[in-house]
Amino acid sequence: MAKVPxxxxxxxxxxxxxxxxxxxxxxxxxxxxxxxxxRSAGRVYGELVRWNADGEMPAAVRRLPVHPVDPGVFSDLGVRVLFSALPADQALVAERALADKGFWVFSNAAAFRMDRLTPILIPEVNAGHIRLVERQPSRKASGGFIVTNANCTTTGLAVALRPLQDLFGIRSVVMSSYQALSGAGYPGVASMDITGNVLPHIQKEEEKVELETKKILGVLAPGGAVRPAAFDVVASCCRVAVRYGHLETVLVGLGKDFDEGRAREALGGFRWELSGRLPTAPRRPVIVRDEPDRPQPRLDCDAGSPERARGMAVTVGRLRKAGRRLRFYLLSHNTVRGAAGASVLNAEYAKKLGYIG
Ligand SMILES: NC(=O)c1ccc[n+]([C@@H]2O[C@H](COP(=O)([O-])OP(=O)(O)OC[C@H]3O[C@@H](n4cnc5c(N)ncnc54)[C@H](OP(=O)(O)O)[C@@H]3O)[C@@H](O)[C@H]2O)c1
Incomplete structure (x- = not known):
């Protein structure tokens, strides 16, 4: 099978x-x-980029030229699938224009996440929301569409909430985060601000988590938009001096009385129908750890199997029942599960359903 450019x-x-x-x-x-x-256009990627992701820069990109965001160039290169890591203000203009011209855009940016015709897709959580793209005007006019993935802090939370919502119903969610530096891009936060310190403010992050979680776990009305989930989400977000991996404490008010063991089984046994059956879909979306000091960013950030799904599993630990509420810690890789890996999985799912390719 020829690969999709x-x-x-x-x-x-x-x-x-x-x-x-x-x-x-x-x-x-x-x-x-x-x-x-x-600023970067016209340069060779391997000479321009200060490589920050794991391992060596892949050989396949080292000698490629960097282009401006230009639909004509993408068409000339035979590319119709675009993965976007643009800043939100650039994405707002560029992604819509590209979708209007027939491109299939899988975006990390916040620009269209709350748009009523654009899904925030996490296949394990809300696979059916992909159908929203059929209602986008660009889809009807040129075939193009935009699919977004969630904010990096929201993604892990939404994955863990899905089985709890299915089994017990959710009344409320309180989440506090300890977020990695890489979440602020490169070079990100000034070293003088973060060394020996914790920053209790990440611009617009708490609002994003509170709104996106409810949209993701909401219901797609037939022929309509997403009806957000009815429970409240309260988020408090901090930046800490960790390279990769967002750690979160989560307190979930459940709809009915529950047994801690059942909650553990619901999380650890959670599967989506294509878990382990798309290249980037982890076999186990949620991994439950029983050790009292897990998850930790350094030890659990890369959780997920098979190899291509490394960093795609969400790790949960320190599960405890507190009345009708369930408490736990949660960790997810912010640039894989919360960003690039999430978009790639969305594109794999879109291809599997015949939306692209
Ligand atoms: N970091 C995370 O964990 C994370 C997680 C989820 C979502 N996101 C979202 O993903 C997006 C990218 O984040 P990041 O952390 O990768 O940021 P970043 O490190 O600052 O990278 C921004 C990229 O956008 C390019 N860019 C900037 N202005 C542009 C313009 N006018 N036209 C075209 N390209 C432009 C930059 O190119 P130059 O090098 O040429 O300036 C660079 O390639 C943001 O929307 C962010 O909110 C980030």
Missing amino acids: VGILGATGMVGQWFARCLEDHPWFEIRALAASE
Whole structure:
């Protein structure tokens, strides 16, 4: 089977580099176009980029030129699938224009997440929301569409909430985060601000978690938009001096009385019908640890199997019942499960359903 040529927008940045990592030797997709700002356009990727993702820079991108975000260039290169790691303000203009021209955009940016016709897709959680793209005007006019993935802090939370909502119903969610530096891009937070310190403010992060979680776990009304989940979400987000991995404490008010063992089984036994059956879909979306000092960013960030799904599993630990509430810690890889890996999985699912390819 010939591979589908793809492009990366914002290829030089933190998430762009993780796209190059997550797409390395991908069985279905082949990177053919890299794009960034006018500042980077015309340069060779391997000479321009200060590589930050794991391991060595993939050979497949090292000699590729960096282009501006230009639909004509992508068409000339035979690319119709675009993975976007653009800043939200750039994404707002560029992604819509690209979808209007017939491109299939899988975006990490916040620009369209709360748009009523754009899904925030996490296949394990809300696979059916992909059908929203059929209602996008660009889909009807040129075939193009936008699919977003959630904010990096929201993603792990939503994955863990899905089995709890299915089994017990959810009344409320309180979440506090300890978020990695890589979540702020490169070079990100000034070292003088974060060394020996914790920053209790990440711009718009708490609002994103509170709104996105309810949309993701909401119900897609037939022929309509998503009706958000009815429970409240309260989020408090901090930046800590960790490289990768967002740690969260979660307190979930459940709809009925429950047994701690059943909650543990619900999380650890959670599967989606295609778990382990798409290249980037982890066999176990949630891994439950019983040790009292797990999960930890350094030890659990890369959880997930098979090898291509490394970093795609969410790790949960210190599960405890507190009345009708369940308490736990949660960890997910912010640039894989919360960004590039999430978009790649969305594109795999879209291809499996025949939306692209
Ligand atoms: N970091 C995370 O964990 C994470 C997680 C989820 C979502 N996101 C979202 O993903 C997006 C990228 O984040 P990041 O952390 O990768 O940021 P970043 O490291 O600052 O990278 C930004 C990228 O966008 C490019 N860019 C900037 N201005 C541009 C313009 N006018 N036209 C075209 N390209 C432009 C940059 O190219 P140059 O090098 O040429 O400037 C660079 O490639 C953001 O929307 C962010 O909110 C990030």
